[in-house]
Amino acid sequence: MSPFTFDAVTAVLLIPIVAAAILAILPGYRVTARLNILASLLTLLSALSLLVADRPSPGQYLLIDDLNIVFIVLNSVVAFTTSIFSASYIAHELETGRLTPTYLRFYHAMYQIMMFGMNLAFVSNNIGLMWVAVELATLTTVLMVGIYRTHEALEAAWKYFILGSVGIAFALFGTILVYMAARPVVGEGQDAMVWTLLIQRAAAFDPALLNVAFVFLLLGYGTKVGLAPLHAWLPDAHAEGPTPISAVLSGLLLNVALYAVLRFKILLAASPQAIAPGPLMVTMGLVSLIFAAFMLYRRRDIKRMFAYSSIEHMGIIVFAFGMGGPLANFAGLLHMVMHSLTKSAIFFAVGHIAQVKGTQKIADIRGLTESHPGLGWGLVIGVIAISGLPPLGIFMSEFLVVSSTFARQPLLAIPLVFGLLVAFGALLLRLGGLAFGPPHGSDAPAQASYLPMYAHLALVLIAGIYLPPELVAWFQHVAQLLG
């Protein structure tokens, strides 16, 4: 193979790193914002080419399979649209002086490093490398959350940092335990951390060690998924950082941690004597869902409210994967994709709304459909989608989760449906005040980019009405892999 042949896996990793280096040096936000978009587009194209390209055989460090392609493609799509949104958002932040050009350079470089970290976590075949990558992605988001340097932003970043570090530590301890369990079977050294080798031999691992390892991994990575009771960092981090980062946190970073949990769930499922990981995940998922659903009622800050909605939806997704089986896994995957698209679209709308109104307080934002129809209706569609109304995509995935639960564990479906309804009520209650009625506050025209938001919503709408058979077949196959 000549060194010049196009290698999509390398490209997905190399483009963000090179872009980060360039963006850190270049001055001038117009150029760097566009370059950020360009780099994200190139990463997206490379990620799409993974769909058709021949897959390299799994190596010591890197792996491409059906499962992680879904995550990589979703990651690069949202990263690309967020970079477009970020360009117009940032221009406003510079005007109001909340960010200085120096910090902007830092911001763009960090954005690309975060993409690198996430993509590396997805393609890594080595559980140690995966841990390092997740840590890198987390660290960059901590820095971005604190970028406004206000008291609140620093508080949020510090809290995120401390809780995130504890999560990181638990995840590493779990990783070490997996290595300890694998060492007598696979042998010492590098091989005992390679996921594809682990999965082949998992049946012979010491089940007791694997059980403890999984509890640590679930707690560790679960902190980053935002599962209750380890979610405390999430609302603060979403509310105080720049809104593009809130979109990326909700849409992408939570998925990265979820992906790590799923990899280890597959590993545990391959060992027949180990405990079933399902019930643990089902419990944590349900607790998160119901807890977040009630918390939605008490929110006064618009970004905080949607952060709690992310906890709720991650709860649903973890619940679905915990139930397992082809149908529930399919529903979980679909719900994850739909949630990423919808939630980032909502944050695109919320970011511009908070900018024109100059506040994030729900009480001070009224009648958006009248004062800013483009943003207001975008928010309306987004909230309708996220609360699970037909005909949008989340309705379908939630319906699948509920119906598959009813078919197998009717008793579990009761708290699930209860949580969904509570959250549904809270969101629609708030939406009424936000979107309708007489406008309140500034009605200055918004310098908004509507394209990313409506593109996401259109995708969610299309998915709610018609899913292409190729996609269904692909997801079904992945659902089989997840066991």
Place this chain on the structure above:
Amino acid sequence: MHGIAFDVAHLLAGSLVLISFMMLYQDRLYALLNVFALHALVLALSVAWQAFTQHAPHLYVTAAIALIFKAIIIPVALHRIIQKLGIHRDIETVVGIGLTMLVGIGLVALSMALMLRVTSAADPLAREDLTFALSVVLLGLLIMITRRNAVSQVVGFMSLENGLVLAATGAKGMPLVVEFSVAFSILIAFIVIGVFLFRIRERFDTVDDRALDDFRGERR
């Protein structure tokens, strides 16, 4: 692994747990930093011993990082930060020291009950190391939870991380250990720089939850 090699490893790992307990009852920041330096020193010795008995020269790098970075540079840097920022030298604790110690004993008992039971198949050294390591991790967590100052939380996190390094070196032949310790060192350097740059004097939590509501923009 028998005889002297096991005994020395056991002694060093056990001392780490003991020093973690010593951190629990410090009520002066400088004293806490000194005890942490001792913690890092014992960790360096323990890792070096593992490197010697496992014939794993790369572990000497980890030991050197623990010695130079964590036992010398970080405590000195934190000393200076405390002086420059004029941070209160007393440590505010959330609960009383006696209760903290009792919880700490409970945590050590928990980690013994858990790890010794599940690792019955592993070799004795790894078992003991993992048990001690989990104790150190949990005690570090306890320090982070029960302290209010940012600096003492950072110290808690670093002692927690020492426990992870102990676990990683105890797992014989584990790859990437050096990389892990480098990654953690960078992380810690970031925090310390962050504490200094942003002048984080105290933890942000206050008992007064009206103030907390105000921070979050959720005051009614």
